[in-house]
Amino acid sequence: MKLDELLKVLFPAGHDTRVEAEGILVGTASYGDGKTAAVVGVVNQTSLGTDGALALAGHILETIRRSPKRPIVTLLDAGSQRMRRRDEMLGLNEYLAHLTKSYTLAARQGHRTVAVLFGSVAAGAFISTGLVQDILVAVPGANPEVMDLPSIARVTKLPLEKLKALAKSTPVFASGLAYEPPIGAITEIWDRGNLASRLATALDGVAGTPDRRDEIGLERKGRLKAADIARRVQREAAVLL
């Protein structure tokens, strides 16, 4: 789905958004019965560098400052983190962390955060946008990845054919939309129904919900150990206090 179409189906009552430098989307939109949401995003398959991450964090902090508790919708069709020596020299890790912190603070301060993945997003850009939300949903065309299979084949020195075969039996390493919901990363896939009403429902949920993604991964049988291990560590720590 293209950005314009997505905006139209998510916000039939209208929106006022623009794409700024670095593929950063910003604006507002009407949803539900005349309520207003902040709309941000990374679009046009833009990789997230220092400048884009800072601009996006600035919009989040501005929303916290000026529009208390207004829900924040993040639309994603990005790349990975920007792979430039210049960005790393300037401390890209700090910029991505700052963005991650801004989203986390927004949710803690009562801004419901919902991201809609409608294209690609990968690696560090995924961690600091799509994976730091109350809810992450995917619509047709979504393609999340950590690293593509040919690259994984290079790094792990395993034949690509073997990796392709393994990918069919486990969701833990291969890229693509099919693999993220079972492990708990993507809350819902919206491939039918009225997207505007589904979004309105999602936006009316509670902000700053507890992180249950490991429990969801267990329920969906895509990530069997994580929840148990985390609980076991907490239990043993309490005993040894």
Add this chain to the structure above:
Amino acid sequence: MKDYLTNHLTGSWYEATARERITGLLDKGSFKEFTGPTAREVSPHLKMFDLPVAFDDGIIVGRGKVKDHPVLLAAQEGRFMGGTFGEVHGAKLVGLLRYARDNPKAPRIVLLLLDTGGVRLQEANVGELAVSEIIRALLEARAAGVAVIAMVGGRAGAFGGGGITASCCSRIVISEQGRTSVSGPEVIETNMGVEEFDSRDRPLVWRTTGGKTRRLLGGADAYASDSIESFRNAALRVLDNIPPFEMATLEREQARLADRLGKFGRCHDTPDIWKKMRIAEADKIADLSDDDFKRLVEAHQEANHEAR
């Protein structure tokens, strides 16, 4: 055995194993490990790649005391799978941070001895999600009043999700060896070409991602010499100034990071940055002794801030 004694009593943080760092860092006999190697919680995924497992999955979590201060701590073993975040590895750290977050009577200090190449590619999706869960629990712990201190100076540095995690901590202690970034030089070279980043040009790699650059730019808050004792002292020192996780801190961080882009965003290489900071030794930072470097850092405002 000889190496073990040498490393944790007198030796190098860089050369030490994760367990040696813990032994050297904590007061004698104070360490208690949670879900340790006897629990045999190994990666369920590595065998499908015919790779060996580790009984601790490359991370040790537990509690102890540093000069009588109760602490929780996690130490990554950079020698096992590059200290990477897999499902079990990540979940152990998530559990530790959630415990700190939820229990006001638990130690209010968490030390993260990061030594990681980032997400473990054989477990890429679950590793990346684990990093996200770690960051969430870490920030919630900070909001609950816990000081989370990153310590970076191991062989694997803090790359990928590890670099982002480090910058979510309250404070960062780094040594010259503590390379930190998101994409490693090899990854950038593979994706963008050798003219973008020549990963075999070691001086270039070090002055781009190394601990001195991070400290001088304000990407780390304390500089340690490459010894366990120096890391311990630096960690205790930064505890005096822990920024709260709140709006005012993030607004200051927004301004700090904008200021850095405004001043240095067009610089081509780190000596250009140091010249703009009016550092006389701009071309000789790598040659400065630790003491001279610390004196230099004290004189520059970019390096010293509460915005994290």
